[in-house]
Amino acid sequence: MTDTFSCDVSIVIPIYNEEENLPDLVARVGEAMEPSGFSFELICVDDGSKDDSARVLRDLAARTDWLKPRYLMRNYGQTAALQAGFDGVQGRYTVTLDGDLQNDPLDIPALIRTLESRSDINMISGWRKERQDAAINRKIPSMIANRIIAKVTGVRLHDYGCALKAYRTELVRRIRLYGELHRFIPVLAFEAGAKIMEVPVRHHARTKGVSKYGIDRTFRVILDLLLMKFMLRYLHRPLHAFGGAGLWMGVPGLLICGYLSVLKLFGESIGGRPLLLLGIMLVLMGAQLIGLGLLGEILIRIYHEPEGRAQYRLRPPPED
Template sequence: MDGHYPASHPTPHDPARTPAPDVSIVVPIYNEVDNLPDLVARIGQAMAGQPLTWELLAVDDGSSDGSRARLRELAAATPWLRPVMLARNYGQSSALQAGFDRVRGRYVVTLDADLQNEPGDIPLLLQRLETDPEVDMVSGWRKDRQDAELSRKLPSRIANKLISNATGVHLHDYGCALKAYRRPIIDRIRLYGELHRFIPSLAKEAGARIAEVPVRHHARTRGVSKYGIDRTFRVILDLILIVFFMRYRQRPLHAFGGLGLWLAAPGALILLWLLVVKLFGHDIGGRPLLLVGVMLVLMGAQMIAAGLIGELLTRIYHEAGGAPQFHAEEVVVDSEPNQPSAPAPSAQSAPQNIA
């Protein structure tokens, strides 16, 4: 469990003085003191047979059960372990982002600290990235889940279906924390709030090509689960944000303005019809339909105005050097300059593959 660091190299406790590893493993931790020794040992065992060098960034998210002290003890004896201590409990998304901000490897792996994910499956995900250049992200699929509680299985199934249909990124298991990425994808996304549930959608927006592979799953044996049925309602709210982000981030007028037109159009027709009725001498002052028409037109106008303000903010954000509007990779052709080109084939020898 030496982490592939030669004895002549300084230990990775000072990352600036060590060469960057091939793989950075990020694990958010919250009150998992009993699982930490096994977690570190099993990650070391899983990676020991790999030709890739690695580091483990264990991000403590304000634990109150002694996890921080245990991480310091483990780091003193484990050169490839880099503990990161957050000042308080910020949530899983912030803990992951704190780890992403510090990764140095060309591959990034994430998993939970509760040992329900199998660290021995990390090489499986890395092998897919190593052998398939068309894949930028490999997401684990807990095909045979070992959760006994219906309060975890049912919300997970509902969330997976809902997120897949809404975002167009179809995965069996959005909730599996065991994932592997190419580094450029991690550099392009930012997590805040509780967006860790939607990393595949954010990665797809950043240009990632995603694959899903079955991985092992274990029942929790130590510690307490942090999830419950109330998580489903939070997922629905976050999903609205993600769908808007993916579809309308650079064109908010299409979202707000489109809804505004759908509201204002029937309102305008109602008011036009009431105007005709008024011209024929009928009283319309006491009709509820008049109030409905006025309210629809006003709400539609407000939505269109919100869309215009959103467009202005979007343009200001991008022109001020905010997030890029797109991600691109330039293809460099490896050719020798000033070399004579190959002679063109003669008409007699040209293949006749005309369809």
């Protein structure tokens, strides 16, 4: 794809039930960006909000030329909403942040200037060094999760969950988001060859609306972390993962079956031995895993095809 840009900065914000925050959010983005000297656009993606967020966005866009809303047909989740925003960016740099005003838009120009001055950096990730959230259900679980993710993936960041991030748009166009991988964008960027920098950013307590996050997401993070580990190590060679496990099971199974076959040749009864069931089970499981590895090798060819199915559908702005 040829990179064509119509402005300096594209700001992407997923929106879900944030009607109370939207007027202040748009105003504060304007206050931060208009004096900065950067041309910009604000892409707010309404992720099937159940309140009046879509209508508020429509009304704000009618009198704000740099606000470009996108409206999803239903609630697809934050990952798909971010990808919908990424698909529409026209700036040389792309910035993401949450719509709850806990991230401060005033930090955006400084992030962009850092990217401009550091040609070796592809992505800057915010670090909520003085996070204004409850300790028990937000800060402590997040701190533990950040350390585990950094240890498992090798991408050393203090704060994976900070939505305020800045990218060179060519990097954004090299990665695709699906499922709930918005939490692991730094890992995906690292896998795409990006060099990542982390800087402290401001963080404010939520004053309007209700948080969409709960402690239950910790379990989903663990599952996604397993996926990230697999992607970093075995994405392009799945046969090494499944085939290796298959050999570890299949070879002992074959040895057990061979041993029992020798005993059978010498006239011993092996039909009632638990060892026979164990050998057969190991051989079958090993064969299945090797088959999965071969299937993965075929699927990875599809993964590298240039075309893919969209994770979302757009709808027109709401009508009165």
